[in-house]
Amino acid sequence: MAGTSSTEYIPHHLEHLRYDIVKGEWAHGTEGIVNFDLINVDSLFMATIIGVVFATIFRVAARKATSGVPGKFQAFVELVVEFIDDRVAEVFHGSRHFLGPLALTIFCWVVLMNTMDLLPLDIPGMVAAAAGHGHWRALPTADINTTFAMSLTVLILILFFSVKAKGLGGFGHELITAPFGKHPALWIPNFALNIVELLAKPVSLAMRLFGNMYAGELVFMLIALLGFAWGGALAAGSYGAGLAGALGQIVLTAGWAIFHILIILLQGFIFMVLTVVYISMSQESH
Amino acid sequence: MQQYIALIQGYTALGIGIIIGLGAIGACIGIGIMGSKFLESAARQPELMPRLQGSMFLLAGLIDAAFLIGVAIAMFFAFANPLLARLAG
Numbered sequence: 522m523a524g525t526s527s528t529e530y531i532p533h534h535l536e537h538l539r540y541d542i543v544k545g546e547w548a549h550g551t552e553g554i555v556n557f558d559l560i561n562v563d564s565l566f567m568a569t570i571i572g573v574v575f576a577t578i579f580r581v582a583a584r585k586a587t588s589g590v591p592g593k594f595q596a597f598v599e600l601v602v603e604f605i606d607d608r609v610a611e612v613f614h615g616s617r618h619f620l621g622p623l624a625l626t627i628f629c630w631v632v633l634m635n636t637m638d639l640l641p642l643d644i645p646g647m648v649a650a651a652a653g654h655g656h657w658r659a660l661p662t663a664d665i666n667t668t669f670a671m672s673l674t675v676l677i678l679i680l681f682f683s684v685k686a687k688g689l690g691g692f693g694h695e696l697i698t699a700p701f702g703k704h705p706a707l708w709i710p711n712f713a714l715n716i717v718e719l720l721a722k723p724v725s726l727a728m729r730l731f732g733n734m735y736a737g738e739l740v741f742m743l744i745a746l747l748g749f750a751w752g753g754a755l756a757a758g759s760y761g762a763g764l765a766g767a768l769g770q771i772v773l774t775a776g777w778a779i780f781h782i783l784i785i786l787l788q789g790f791i792f793m794v795l796t797v798v799y800i801s802m803s804q805e806s807h
Numbered sequence: 808m809q810q811y812i813a814l815i816q817g818y819t820a821l822g823i824g825i826i827i828g829l830g831a832i833g834a835c836i837g838i839g840i841m842g843s844k845f846l847e848s849a850a851r852q853p854e855l856m857p858r859l860q861g862s863m864f865l866l867a868g869l870i871d872a873a874f875l876i877g878v879a880i881a882m883f884f885a886f887a888n889p890l891l892a893r894l895a896g
Contacts, residue, residue, distance in 0.1 A: 532886050725872065732875035739882050791868040 613801035632789035672723035834874035
């Protein structure tokens with residue numbers, strides 16, 4: 522990354538690899554906040570590959586499962602599945618036939634995607650530069666598109682389970698009569714409150730995961746910038762500052778990475794628990 | 808023009824500081840209250856501590872959520888300031 526200044530380092534690393542599907546060419550920069558023509562190829566690719574890896578690992582574990590003494594791999598997979606099953610059983614008292622695998626997928630997929638944050642920052646960019654493109658963000662959940670895609674899917678599931686449990690008429694009735702009452706004058710406030718509640722769920726799910734991962738990745742970038750700046754001091758001949766910078770960067774990055782491992786697991790766990798709670802809440806009637 | 812850019816950058820910097828600062832106050836006080844209640848109840852009933860600890864981590868993540876969303880928005884203003892882009896365009 523020689524030649525970039527420190528003020529260009531961070532915006533350079535914040536750029537996604539974008540493809541314009543309407544024009545059929547690689548896009549640079551966006552016009553406006555929302556632009557549905559563009560696809561973030563790096564997030565899409567990483568998320569898909571990670572999902573396929575997760576599914577393959579767990580499928581292999583399921584195929585090779587024995588009911589005798591389990592090996593370490595099977596024991597690990599059973600640990601994860603049992604952990605998720607306990608969590609779902611705590612919250613949801615119906616059949617865990619669908620909700621269990623959904624919770625497992627959400628937890629493992631989000632945790633695996635979040636773990637991409639621990640990759641050293643410049644390496645994906647260097648690999649992409651070798652392939653000719655220069656930008657590659659390895660962390661799919663620091664892209665708000667990914668997190669909103671997941672939470673909008675959860676919203677669709679909430680609506681689906683709500684309608685399935687209460688019927689379309691019951692669902693509509695509840696939209697306009699809960700929580701204040703049945704009087705027709707209260708229909709509009711009821712409806713407004715219910716819509717706000719229904720929209721707040723996916724928005725808060727998505728923004729929580731995005732904010733945590735984006736802030737974490739940004740702190741990694743800032744720490745990397747410290748090392749970068751002190752590397753510049755080394756090149757300028759100030760060896761003490763250069764060494765201090767290199768050591769400081771290693772120590773700080775290690776410290777922040779260790780803390781971030783907790784955040785990675787916690788955010789995946791929270792996303793999963795909240796999904797299960799929302800879906801189970803949508804099936805109970807007032 | 809330089810003055811307008813400097814004005815926007817100055818106010819944006821202030822705004823970023825306020826977002827992060829106030830968010831941090833809220834998050835820290837919230838975690839403090841929750842942690843103190845957790846410690847109190849753990850001292851009162853030590854056998855419940857593992858069960859409560861799981862819920863405590865969940866709540867810690869939820870309390871930090873609004874703060875970190877604020878940090879993400881503040882960082883967005885720091886590095887890809889849409890107000891500056893509006894001025895240029």
